[in-house]
Amino acid sequence: PSSFFYDDVVELNPSNFNKQVLQSDGLWLIEFYFSAVVCFHFQGIVKLGAVDADQHKSLASQYSIRGFPTIKIFGANKNNPEEYQGGRTSQAIVEGAMTALRSLVKDRLSGRAGGSGQSSGAGNKNDVVELTDDNFDRLVLNGDEVWMVEFFAPWCGHCQRLEPEWTAAATEVKEQTKGKVKLGAVDATVHQGLASRYGIRGFPTIKVFNKGENPEDYEGGRTRSDIVAHVMELFSANAPPPEVTEVLNQDVFKKTCDDHQLCIVAVLPHILDTGASGRNSYLDVMRMMAEKYKKKMWGWLWTEAGAQMELESSLGIGGFGYPAMAAINARKMKFSLLKGSFSETGIHEFLRDLSVGRGSTSPVGGGALPKIHTVEAWDGKDGQLPEEEDIDLSDVDLDDLEKDEL
Numbered sequence: 001p002s003s004f005f006y007d008d009v010v011e012l013n014p015s016n017f018n019k020q021v022l023q024s025d026g027l028w029l030i031e032f033y034f035s036a037v038v039c040f041h042f043q044g045i046v047k048l049g050a051v052d053a054d055q056h057k058s059l060a061s062q063y064s065i066r067g068f069p070t071i072k073i074f075g076a077n078k079n080n081p082e083e084y085q086g087g088r089t090s091q092a093i094v095e096g097a098m099t100a101l102r103s104l105v106k107d108r109l110s111g112r113a114g115g116s117g118q119s120s121g122a123g124n125k126n127d128v129v130e131l132t133d134d135n136f137d138r139l140v141l142n143g144d145e146v147w148m149v150e151f152f153a154p155w156c157g158h159c160q161r162l163e164p165e166w167t168a169a170a171t172e173v174k175e176q177t178k179g180k181v182k183l184g185a186v187d188a189t190v191h192q193g194l195a196s197r198y199g200i201r202g203f204p205t206i207k208v209f210n211k212g213e214n215p216e217d218y219e220g221g222r223t224r225s226d227i228v229a230h231v232m233e234l235f236s237a238n239a240p241p242p243e244v245t246e247v248l249n250q251d252v253f254k255k256t257c258d259d260h261q262l263c264i265v266a267v268l269p270h271i272l273d274t275g276a277s278g279r280n281s282y283l284d285v286m287r288m289m290a291e292k293y294k295k296k297m298w299g300w301l302w303t304e305a306g307a308q309m310e311l312e313s314s315l316g317i318g319g320f321g322y323p324a325m326a327a328i329n330a331r332k333m334k335f336s337l338l339k340g341s342f343s344e345t346g347i348h349e350f351l352r353d354l355s356v357g358r359g360s361t362s363p364v365g366g367g368a369l370p371k372i373h374t375v376e377a378w379d380g381k382d383g384q385l386p387e388e389e390d391i392d393l394s395d396v397d398l399d400d401l402e403k404d405e406l
Contacts, residue, residue, distance in 0.1 A: 012051045014058055021049065021074050028074040029084065029097055062157050064202060073100045080161050080222065123168035123224075129184040133191045139184070140209050146181045146234050147209040148218060148227070151188045151195055156203040162222050169227035176228070176297075177235045183227075208234065236295035244286045247303040247311070250372040256299035257330040257369060262354070263299035264289075266342075267312060269322040270305050271383035279378075282323055282342065289347050296355065298327075307375050314365035327354055330369060334361040 012020060012030065021028050030049040053060035053068065063072060063081065071084035073096070086096040131140065131149060140147045150166055152159035170183035188195035188203065198207060198215065206218035220230050247253050247265070257263040268274070268282050283302065290300045303311065305322045312318035315326045315335055325338035325347065336359050340346035353359040364370075 010049045012049050012059075013056050017051070017059060027097070027100055029071060029093065029100075030074060030081075031069045031071045064156075064158055066202065073097075075100050080158075123164070123171035125167050127170035127174050127183070128167055129182055131184040131186045131191075131194075133193050136186070136191075136194055141211075144211060145179070146211075146231075146238060147184055148181070148231060148234075149184045149186060149207050149209060149215075151186045151198070151200045151203065151205045151207070153189050153203045154187065155189075158222075159204045162204050165222060165224045165227065168224040169231070172224065172228050173231045176232065180239070181231050181235050183231075210234075210238065232295075236297070239294060241287065241291035241294045242298065242300050244283060244290055244300040244302060246377055247301050247308060247372060247375075248377055249374040253301065253311075253372045254369060256301055257328055260297060260299035261331075262296070262327045262329055263301055264351075265311070265315070265326050265328060266302040267305055267308075267317055267322060267324045268302055271378070272385065273305075273322075275382045276380060285342070285344055285347065288344055289351065292348065293351055293355075304378070308370075308372055310370040311372065314370040316362070316365070325350070327351070328364065329361075333364045333367055333369075335364055336361045 010020060021030070028049050030051060051059050053065050059065075071093075072081040073084050074081045082100070084093075084096055086092045129139065140149065150159075150162070152162075166183060166185070173181050173183055186194050188200050194200075198205075207215040208218055209215045218230065220226050245252060245256065264286075266282070266286055268279055271279060274282070286300060286302065290298075305312075309318060312324075315324075315328075316337065317324045317326065323342040325342060326335045327350075328335045336350075336354060338347065338350045340349055350359070
């Protein structure tokens with residue numbers, strides 16, 4: 001379309017694109033169209049900018065335009081415009097523009113500057129595994145990890161903009177999943193056999209490889225946070241439930257609480273009060289809850305009443321009310337106590353409230369993780385009462401005892 005039909009449409013070309021769009025503070029909706037094709041989708045559309053991709057092929061290539069019309073939203077991050085996926089009526093376009101505008105305003109009010117294309121966190125390039133024709137099958141297809149693999153071309157502008165986000169995501173993913181999910185990259189211009197095997201036709205293309213399954217295309221966002229969020233969904237879906245571990249020593253307790261956002265600690269009744277079957281029923285409830293909340297990646301611990309008195313005291317548990325449960329945030333040195341029943345329903349309500357930021361908290365007694373004593377692991381059996389010593393009373397003169405009492 002030309003400005004003859006659309007007076008409010010700015011004709012864009014390589015000469016004015018940078019100044020008009022990339023250096024501006026405003027939000028742009030830009031249609032890339034092909035002048036040699038009669039495209040009736042244009043009728044009734046109100047646009048802010050238009051690029052004749054037939055004449056300005058460099059701009060079309062820079063933004064990976066493959067179909068017409070393609071509409072992109074140049075909002076907060078001008079270097080990484082969003083694809084407009086809405087309707088093609090004027091009302092739909094206006095609604096799409098207003099949605100993008102609200103997002104832009106929200107970002108700026110919250111202090112997130114746009115347009116720089118910078119990753120929100122630094123990363124280590126070594127955390128992105130360089131994949132080749134020689135190592136791909138060994139590392140990706142035959143390995144036990146889940147992989148997200150980017151197929152890129154060095155000349156691709158989108159790939160260059162994705163690179164810092166991909167690197168930052170790789171570092172965070174490595175830390176969060178303890179290396180169980182990995183991010184890799186394939187230079188498709190060098191390793192053309194891999195690109196051909198997986199039908200790569202555009203760059204960047206990101207695929208998810210799960211052992212024993214066909215690879216899937218990743219269609220999500222291209223920021224660090226988008227990538228990490230998707231990875232954590234993959235990780236939690238494939239991860240086994242966390243172990244419910246007995247507190248045997250200081251190292252077990254400290255590592256579990258330091259390595260997780262929350263550690264859930266149960267103080268179970270003494271084995272003489274419940275027997276093995278009673279204790280196992282409590283542990284089964286904990287395992288069910290660990291499975292239910294495994295996406296949270298919390299740590300799960302238990303101890304026997306009286307075995308760790310400093311721990312009980314620091315959480316305000318000590319002496320009565322077993323079984324008891326507390327959730328500890330070791331970073332903030334705060335905890336929250338289970339007030340309801342030690343049951344699937346009671347614990348679910350307790351953890352659900354914690355998940356959404358509800359529930360009362362208190363500072364951990366002493367302001368630090370308590371001292372933990374080294375104890376023997378439970379052997380899974382019923383408890384045994386201590387044997388009483390037999391006392392020989394044959395030499396005791398009962399008459400003398402009666403005199404002493406008088």
